[in-house]
Amino acid sequence: MTTNDSSIKFAYxxxxxxxxxxxxxxxxxxxxxxxxxxxxxxxxxASGFDYALSQIRFTAGYGAEYQHESVSFSHALLEAxxxxxxxxxxxxxxxxxxxxxxxxxTINHLTEGRVAVNIVSGWFRGEFAAIGEPWLDHDERYRRSEEFIRVLRGIWTEDNFNFRGDFYRFTNYSLKPKPIDPQPEIFQGGSSRAARDMASRVSDWYFTNGNSVEGIKAQVDxxxxxxxxxxxxxxIGVNAFAIARDTEAEAQAVLKDIIDQANPEAVHAFAHEVANAGKASPEREGNWAKSxxxxxxxxxxxxxxxLIGTPQQIAERIVALKDVGxxxxxxxxxxxxxxxAYFGKHVIPLVRELEAKAEAKAGVRVQAAE
Known part of the structure; x- marks a missing residue:
């Protein structure tokens, strides 16, 4: 399975x-x-995935009764x-x-640079209230996150680091040892104006919720x-729930079963919280505004x-996502x-084949133009 820097990456x-x-x-x-x-x-x-993303939750809700802390759990996976x-x-x-x-x-040194971070600005007010943390307005949370990222980069790259922000202050602070190069990648998510603007200034990667190819293209552009x-x-990274089966009918039947057996009380509670989060943004929309x-x-x-269907259908849709950025x-x-394991055996190889064909076709066009 041939990959290069331009190959689309996979995370779970x-x-x-x-x-x-x-x-x-x-x-x-x-x-x-x-x-x-x-x-x-x-x-x-072993299946060709590049990244894994650990989740951060402090309180139970929507079926998540138990939560392992993300940094220490990530380190354990890196060690494995x-x-x-x-x-x-x-x-x-x-x-x-x-x-x-x-x-x-420290984890960067222990794992030869394989750790990254995803800065989550927060949307669940009840979680902050439960642990006694102040709850900031929507755009203030993103301003804090941007300062957080600027501080991380400063600490990781400068000696005698100084910073005077609205949320964080540092005076002649030197961290040693610093991470080995290349520096840890910094991811973030969110679909609001504030989230996208922050990504365009400071983040290495921007995660967006699932969407149509057209919707994602608008965000990417x-x-x-x-x-x-x-x-x-x-x-740009995009979220997707994959249901890959030998036939499209099988995949669609699984999707139907998931929705038919949904927990209405938990879904409606989640919907209520995310609606409140969206209304807090200046544009009165958030990640889930049209969900x-x-x-x-x-x-x-x-x-x-x-990404629901046969391996071939899913591979073609993934390459369509790549085509829009x-x-x-x-x-x-x-x-x-x-x-x-199934995805790695049946879908990723098809994606790589389609990528190779597209690159070969582009090469032919370049040669013809010359």
């Missing part, structure tokens, strides 16, 4: 939180425990693998950037144009990306271990 959601990736009573042969997750990381690595990169989710507020900078720098104006570059009940059964609109697909599954 780490189930370090109980309840799986859909708010449904359907069987999910997925476990949040460490033994299951170490084996899953090894399967993903040799190539996979693991992205630890970080929530400004509960975490101070000096603590994160030191944690990640917006972010890339703003990033270029800022003298910055940012890569239906069926969309919200998968937390991050993963069904919208439509997507660099990475972040995947959730119903039964993680067996479905990650």
């Amino acid at each position: 959601w780490v189930p370090n939180v109980s309840g799986g990736l859909v708010i449904s009573k359907i069987e999910q042969r997925t476990s949040w425990d460490i033994g299951y997750n170490k084996r899953l990381a090894q399967i993903a690595e 693998t040799t190539k996979l990169k693991v992205i630890a989710a970080i929530l400004p507020g509960p975490w101070h950037p000096a603590v994160v900078a030191k944690q990640i720098a 917006d972010i890339r144009a703003k990033a270029k104006a800022n003298g910055h570059s940012v890569k 239906t009940f069926e969309d919200l059964v998968q937390y991050n609109d993963g069904f919208k990306t439509n 997507v660099d990475l697909v972040l995947l959730g599954f119903l039964h993680f271990q067996e479905e990650v």
Whole structure:
């Protein structure tokens, strides 16, 4: 399986939180425990996945009764693998950037640079209230996250670091050892104006919720144009819930079963919280502004990306995403271990074949033009 820097990358959601990736009573042969997750990381690595993304939750809700902490859990997965990169989710507020900078720098050395971070600005007010953390207005949370990222980069690259922001202050602070180069990648998510603008200034990667190819293209074009104006570059990752089966009918039947067995009370509670989060943004929209009940059964609109069908159908849709500027697909599954293995065996090779054909065709066009 041939890959290069231009190949689309694959990541999976780490189930370090109980309840799986859909708010449904359907069987999910997925476990949040460490033994299951170490084996899953090894399967993903062998199957051609590039990244794993751990989740950050502080309180139970929507079926997630148990939650392992993201940084320490990510380190355990890194110790169980040799190539996979693991992205630890970080929530400004509960975490101070000096603590994160030191944690990640150490893990960076212990794992030969395979750790990254995902800065989560936060949308669940009840979670902050439960742990006694102040709740900031929508755009203020993103301003804090931007300062957080600027501070991480400063600590990781400068000696005698000084910073005077609205949220963080540093005076002649030097962290040693600093991370080995290349520096840890910094991811972030969000679909609001504030989230996209922040990505266009400071983040290496921007995660967006699931969407149609047309919807994703609009976001990609917006972010890339703003990033270029800022003298910055940012890569794009999109969320998707994959249901790959031998036939399209089988895949669609699984989707129907997931939705038919959805937990209405939990879905409506989630819908209420995300609606409040969206109304808090100046444009009064957020990640889930146009999500239906069926969309919200998968937390991050993963069904919208439509990676549901045969391996060939899914591979073609992934390449269509790449064609509009997507660099990475972040995947959730119903039964993680067996479905990650199936995806790696049956879908990723088809994606690589389609990429190779497209590159060869582009090369022919270049030669003809010359």
